[in-house]
Amino acid sequence: MPLLRALILLLVAAAGGAVALTRNPLHQSLGFSFYGLVLALMFFFYQAPDVALSQIVIGAVLMPLMILLTLAKIASRAEKQEGQQQSGEKS
Amino acid sequence: MKPRMRQCMILAAAVGFFILYGWGLLGLPGSGRYPGPYGDVLNARAEFERHASDVVSAINFDYRAFDTLGEEFILFTAVMGVVVLLRRQADETSGPERRALPGRSAPPPSDAVRALALGLSAPLVVFGLYIITHGQISPGGGFQGGVILASTPLFLFLCGDYRQFCAITSHELTEAAEAAGAGVFALIGLLGTWAGLAFLQNGLPLGKTGSIASSGTIAVISFATGIEVCAGLVLVLMAYFDRVLVIREGGS
Numbered sequence: 001m002p003l004l005r006a007l008i009l010l011l012v013a014a015a016g017g018a019v020a021l022t023r024n025p026l027h028q029s030l031g032f033s034f035y036g037l038v039l040a041l042m043f044f045f046y047q048a049p050d051v052a053l054s055q056i057v058i059g060a061v062l063m064p065l066m067i068l069l070t071l072a073k074i075a076s077r078a079e080k081q082e083g084q085q086q087s088g089e090k091s
Numbered sequence: 092m093k094p095r096m097r098q099c100m101i102l103a104a105a106v107g108f109f110i111l112y113g114w115g116l117l118g119l120p121g122s123g124r125y126p127g128p129y130g131d132v133l134n135a136r137a138e139f140e141r142h143a144s145d146v147v148s149a150i151n152f153d154y155r156a157f158d159t160l161g162e163e164f165i166l167f168t169a170v171m172g173v174v175v176l177l178r179r180q181a182d183e184t185s186g187p188e189r190r191a192l193p194g195r196s197a198p199p200p201s202d203a204v205r206a207l208a209l210g211l212s213a214p215l216v217v218f219g220l221y222i223i224t225h226g227q228i229s230p231g232g233g234f235q236g237g238v239i240l241a242s243t244p245l246f247l248f249l250c251g252d253y254r255q256f257c258a259i260t261s262h263e264l265t266e267a268a269e270a271a272g273a274g275v276f277a278l279i280g281l282l283g284t285w286a287g288l289a290f291l292q293n294g295l296p297l298g299k300t301g302s303i304a305s306s307g308t309i310a311v312i313s314f315a316t317g318i319e320v321c322a323g324l325v326l327v328l329m330a331y332f333d334r335v336l337v338i339r340e341g342g343s
Contacts, residue, residue, distance in 0.1 A: 005122070050147060050230040053222065057238040061245065062324065069331045076335075 001045075008042045029067040036060035142297040143227040143306035151232060152312040156291040160276055163316060167273045170323040177330040185337045200250055208250035215243045223317035227306040233313040237320025244325055253336050262329060265322045272319025279308055279315070 015035040022028040036059025043052035120126050133154065134146055143149040151159050179185060200208075219240030226232030248256040280291035288294045295307035303310065 002122075050232065050235050053231060053235040054238050057242050061242055062238070062328075065245070065328075066331055069335045073335045 005045055008038070008045050011038050012042050025067070025071055029064045029071065032067065033060050033064040036063065138300060141293060141306050141309060142300040143309050144301060145227055145229055145232070147230065148226040148232045148309055148313060149306070151234075152226075152309045152316070153291075153293050153306075156280070156308075156312065159312075159316070160280070160291070163273055163276055163319060166320065166323055167269070170269065170326050173327050174330045177334040179333075179338050184339050185333075205250040208246040212243050212246045215239060215246065219243065219317075219321070223314055224303055224310070226313040226317075227309045228301060228303070233316025233318075234320055237317040238324060240317065240321040241324035241328070245328065248332075253332055256332065260325060260329065262326075265325050265329070268318050269322035269326060272315045272317070272322060275315035276312055276319070279312055283308075 012035075015031070015038045019028060019031045019035050022031050036055060039059055040052045040055040043049075043055055125131070133150060137146045137149040137154075138144055141149045141153055143153070219236045221236070222231035222239055223233055223236030226236070244256060244260050247259060283292050283294050284290050286294055291308070293307040293309065295311070297307050298305035300306075
């Protein structure tokens with residue numbers, strides 16, 4: 001059990017580091033989802049199954065989804081502004 | 092000169108931070124060792140005093156119910172903040188579906204995704220309700236069950252589109268459920284004071300340990316919290332979906 005815990009802590013550190021070092025927000029949100037799953041596993045191995053249950057949903061599903069939706073909104077807005085600039089240059 | 096000075100400052104700050112951090116880490120109790128008395132006391136007594144075999148739920152919804160009431164209203168306020176922040180402004184219109192460029196329309200979800208999401212949604216509802224209603228017996232409770240329950244509409248969104256998501260989730264009903272969940276929690280405490288007990292004191296019959304109808308107000312508060320958490324999360328999701336997929340900024 002201590003070996004397993006050490007392993008999962010290393011995995012958490014690796015996943016967290018990977019998320020922090022990713023530059024592209026889209027890739028980052030997907031990595032964040034994986035990080036949420038690893039964190040849930042860690043809670044489980046530290047005998048907090050109830051925390052793990054909410055962590056799976058919040059950390060691995062809902063948070064990345066909100067980030068993805070925000071990115072989609074930003075992308076659509078940038079696209080629109082680009083289109084306006086192009087039509088402005090034409091006229 | 093200036094970047095060099097900056098480097099020196101960050102180095103000094105980092106060294107100071109790690110010295111203090113390491114000092115703090117050395118003072119921590121070992122992994123799995125709990126120094127305080129309260130956890131052990133509650134672990135030994137909660138099952139006899141409250142007939143709840145999940146001590147975490149007994150603490151959340153009984154011994155420390157007042158703190159949980161505060162937490163629940165933090166969530167309530169946060170949901171309200173998100174909904175207000177993402178609402179439709181006066182100069183924005185709720186347009187039709189975003190028109191795709193020719194040849195760039197999003198592919199529909201694959202059959203595998205649809206089958207999996209549809210197949211999982213019904214067990215998820217059951218699992219969420221199970222976690223909510225068995226909070227006093229086994230690990231779980233209102234918060235955990237609520238978030239599991241809230242992921243069900245998400246699965247249906249995955250296998251369809253936003254219109255189908257809207258068709259099965261009524262905005263008014265979700266709002267009412269959230270308000271009712273938060274209100275019932277406070278109301279239970281107030282009813283207790285009306286009956287002559289302390290605020291949020293466990294005044295209902297405790298029942299037989301290990302059955303669903305045990306632990307008095309713990310089960311009731313857990314259920315109310317589950318409804319509130321689920322409805323709150325669905326409201327946040329709806330606000331996000333609305334903002335991204337429906338609302339158009341003015342001027343077009």
